[in-house]
Amino acid sequence: MITTANSLDITSIRNDFPILNEIVNGKQLVYFDNAATTQKPRLVLDALSGYYEHYNANIHRGIHHLAEKATGAFEESRRRLQKFINAPLSEEVIFTYGTTDSINLVAQTYGRRFLKKGDEIIISTMEHHSNIVPWQMLCEEKGCILKVIPINDDGELLMDEFEKMLSERTKFVSVVHVSNALGTINPIKEIIAKAHAVGAKVMIDGAQASSHLAIDVQDLDCDFYGLSLHKIYGPTGMGILFGKKELLDAMPPYRGGGEMIKEVTFAKTTYNELPYKFEAGTPNIADVVAAKFALDYVDNLGKENIAGHENDLLEYGTQALKEIEGLRIIGNAREKVSVISFVIDGIHHQDIGVLLDQQGIAVRTGHHCTQPLMQRFGITGTTRASFAVYNSIEEVDLLIKGLHKVKKMLG
Template identity: 65%
Template sequence: MQTATLNTNKAFDVHSVRKDFPILNREVKGHRLIYFDNAATSQKPQSVIDALVHYYTQYNANVHRGIHSLAEEATAAFEATRDAVKHFINAAAREEIIYTRGTTESINLVAYSWGRQHLAQGDEVIVSGMEHHSDIVPWQIVCEEKGAQLKVIPVNEQGELELEEYRKLLSSRTKLVAVNHVSNALGTVNPIQEIIQLAHAQGALVLIDGAQSAMHLDVDVQALDCDFLAFSAHKMLGPTGMGILYGKKHLLESMPVFMGGGEMIKEVTFEKTTYNELPYKFEAGTPNIADAIAFKPAIEYINTIGKENIRKQEDLLLQHATQRLKEIEGLRIIGDNDHKVSVVSFVIDGVHPQDVGILLDNKGIAVRTGHHCVEPLMQRFCIPGTIRASFAFYNTVEEIDLMVEALQKAVKILR
């Protein structure tokens, strides 16, 4: 299988890296694709694509249940990814790595298993004002069922959490704080270490939505001391339909099962069922085998390029984009602060974001427009949505300049 063309001992060369991503060679509407929708999903290197094809053509079989060679090969590859994830986030044990379909399912698993078990009348759950809907709705549902209350950390004009207000929200009634590490809509990096420490001082657990941080930041669950971490493979070069829930082992062991079926059981009779050990207790049914296997080369690719190289390239792109976008009259960046990953979310006076998105697409430029599944955050800024350009390490400064040129033309047309 093809591996990354670079390693951390070599200087980063974005043009060499781009050769590993076949989709970047395609054209859209007569223009070379410029892909600036990486916060929604990242593109895949050839090594990930090869892993999917290799599984289906060489050892397609169910895992854990067969003694034949294909089943054993599939099981070994499937479980090797779990070990890779464990090392990637520095979990204490492989049993703490639960496979899910994505960040959304991971959060729902905690809400419906831990939440229904531990929340009671008068308890409180704290979320932030910049949460994705998938970190709001599950907690609303469980809080309504249990008579608990949902509290919200406010967001300031710069798109940052108001930590003093967070301190005031915390109390002995707080049972869990669920907050994203990085805002998908603004790119803001939240002070997660301090958030966790303050919550733990009140005896509350912390769930981190790491969907936007796992690719860009160093995430060490033991150093952070978070209780749960949820993230998705498809936002970090891996396949769709594959997610991870990390949980401290003692918490996962104490939680009731999430779904019933095959694999999550030890023994079934009509009188009683006994459940499997971790991590399989939470992995009912035939899993997403191919995508789990193909997640490992994605992690290996990131490790080969190196998080430091990724950050340097993406910081360069963020700074250049921020500077160039501010040249456009009437353009306002939402969440213009110094603690960000490579996301720029903006509005333009008198222009609807969707119209801009359509005109950019006509030039082969893919951005995201709308509320980005954070409607409460959009309401906080009194806007219907934004234009969001999100960059990956395989993007270039030249692509940003082409986007700015296209934006300037679009504004002239739409005004």
């Protein structure tokens, strides 16, 4: 776990997020659904409205003032994201609709062009459906073989089993950096090195990691990395795919249309250069522009400070939840981010979520788009509390109090 001295003024930070003043069922909102999406600070909201109010225009194709200003802001966000993940080149940062779109892009372009019948693709037991289904679709189409890294009862990958799977037939490995359902931090640098040793390429699903951990794609040496901005205090419907330039250059376009072309005739189309080859059509301009402000906000607070505060919440919440009779935490990895999934004997997770909502406490219930992982633990789903920088110890106490009320009513 990452620990650091907490120097953050949480009261001041909470004032940056207007939605935290919402009243839900007569109670002030306690928002513990951050693994699904984080709330947005005022400067991100202002950036969104500022674009539409002052320089709303399509980008890259206009020479008038608004178009040039919008294009500049759009490309500034690309450079900002390049810095955020330490990518070597800005053209290696492809704008997508989110991590799901990024994974599908790789599966449907790199996978279709370079993988063939009998090739093996490795994923893990803890993958989100977004990192399972695209590879299953590719295997059905191409005749590839999908293999799955098992986990132990604490929710950690069995690395010895992963090593046994690797061979000259292994052509692609796609694994999650941090589990959205368990909070487990996977040893992806080791995974990448071992996969590269047999000649395989590697995709990392960074949706959950990007708000908690420092991301350095050069240090990791991953071939592809996807993330979503709505989990980093940014807008929804916007993410990126990082890919090594030589791989992106070799991949065919994902979609056809405007912007991704250099020249079109009825006889032949010549495709554009990176990154535009993969960005067909009018993009999600406002959300891309606002993304820069979300990253600026995170950097201003300091990722280490954020991680330290979240770790304090994780440790405090874990200990408090363990003291509730009949409650069992699902996922006790040694390396975790601030996600706690749990079940309570005799009480359905959906009922827990409904009764907590009546007390103004927002949590996520269900299988969290990880049904195979839930099956591994012999359950249908969990209640998940996930913490962000604006959450407080006092809010965790309200969660504990709320769960005691749930047990009293249903236990």
